[in-house]
Amino acid sequence: MIVADGLAKTYRGGAGVEDLSFTVRPGVVTGFLGPNGAGKSTTIRLMLGLTRGRGRTTFGGREYAGVPGPLRTVGVLTDAAAVHPARPAAAHLRMVAAGGGLPAKRVREVLATVGLESVARKPAGRFSLGMKQRLGLATALLGDPEYLILDEPATGLDPEGVRWIRDLLRRLAGEGRTILASSHLLAEMALLADDLIVIGAGRLVSAGPLEEFVRQHAHADVVVRADRPSALLVALARDGLRVRQEAAELVVETADTERVAAVAGRADVVVRELFVRRSGLEDAFLAATAAAVRHRAELP
Numbered sequence: 001m002i003v004a005d006g007l008a009k010t011y012r013g014g015a016g017v018e019d020l021s022f023t024v025r026p027g028v029v030t031g032f033l034g035p036n037g038a039g040k041s042t043t044i045r046l047m048l049g050l051t052r053g054r055g056r057t058t059f060g061g062r063e064y065a066g067v068p069g070p071l072r073t074v075g076v077l078t079d080a081a082a083v084h085p086a087r088p089a090a091a092h093l094r095m096v097a098a099g100g101g102l103p104a105k106r107v108r109e110v111l112a113t114v115g116l117e118s119v120a121r122k123p124a125g126r127f128s129l130g131m132k133q134r135l136g137l138a139t140a141l142l143g144d145p146e147y148l149i150l151d152e153p154a155t156g157l158d159p160e161g162v163r164w165i166r167d168l169l170r171r172l173a174g175e176g177r178t179i180l181a182s183s184h185l186l187a188e189m190a191l192l193a194d195d196l197i198v199i200g201a202g203r204l205v206s207a208g209p210l211e212e213f214v215r216q217h218a219h220a221d222v223v224v225r226a227d228r229p230s231a232l233l234v235a236l237a238r239d240g241l242r243v244r245q246e247a248a249e250l251v252v253e254t255a256d257t258e259r260v261a262a263v264a265g266r267a268d269v270v271v272r273e274l275f276v277r278r279s280g281l282e283d284a285f286l287a288a289t290a291a292a293v294r295h296r297a298e299l300p
């Protein structure tokens with residue numbers, strides 16, 4: 001279990017993160033989601049003690065700075081491109097392994113885990129973005145750590161790469177590890193995460209299972225096509241429903257199809273089509289972070 005408690009940092013100019021507390025449970029992939037500039041990287045740096053600020057983060061009860069053999073406990077991916085461009089992947093991993101007191105055989109194992117064996121001798125500078133991400137992940141996995149903190153692990157990956165990383169993270173979580181992976185892309189998080197921690201403008205917006213987040217923030221409308229839309233619009237509004245016309249369709253702010261059908265029946269309107277339209281994660285995310293974004297926009 002990772003426990004972050006009261007994380008806070010204010011940069012000159014006012015941006016930063018404010019009183020963030022959350023937990024990350026083992027056995028699932030937890031997505032750390034927020035729009036660009038929300039404070040994800042700042043939070044991750046605070047969690048690892050890489051930047052000064054307030055608050056405390058523990059990994060199984062210990063702060064990162066006090067963990068014995070950090071590589072064996074917490075695997076970190078913060079900047080996948082931060083590898084010397086002339087150094088081959090295997091040499092980079094051997095260097096990190098030696099520095100962390102890890103056996104050289106781990107290099108072969110993690111190269112296999114991320115599928116980079118065939119290019120292990122190629123200089124990292126000639127790697128594609130996707131290959132660099134894989135190398136970053138291999139580095140994070142070297143110490144076979146129980147905890148993984150991954151900042152934007154799917155950035156720059158094509159859909160196949162995102163699927164690959166999803167399968168890898170699922171497998172690692174299935175082994176009982178605790179995984180926090182950040183992203184500013186909703187579609188990506190919808191694929192990767194079981195739990196979701198959402199931040200907006202440096203504040204916690206929500207934390208919990210992804211499905212619960214969608215249920216709470218996404219909403220459902222009844223969409224209806226009828227022979228006399230104007231008459232139906234009036235009848236629905238009289239019944240107390242909020243309704244708007246979009247081209248030939250009426251969009252009614254309710255999930256209650258029976259109520260809409262009953263109103264249409266009483267108004268003698270012939271319904272041609274009637275269905276529930278649910279807004280997905282994208283809308284949920286925008287709705288949930290909108291308040292925080294507004295708050296930021298009001299700052300001097």
Ligand SMILES: Nc1ncnc2c1ncn2[C@@H]1O[C@H](COP(=O)(O)OP(=O)(O)OP(=O)(O)O)[C@@H](O)[C@H]1O
Pocket residue numbers: 011012013015016034035036037038039040041042043183184
């Ligand atoms: N060193 C710094 N000095 C001043 N402001 C900073 C510094 N680092 C980050 N910020 C500001 O703090 C806020 C949070 O930045 P951070 O990089 O943590 O966000 P993020 O959620 O990781 O964004 P992204 O998705 O774009 O990577 C932003 O407004 C950013 O401009």
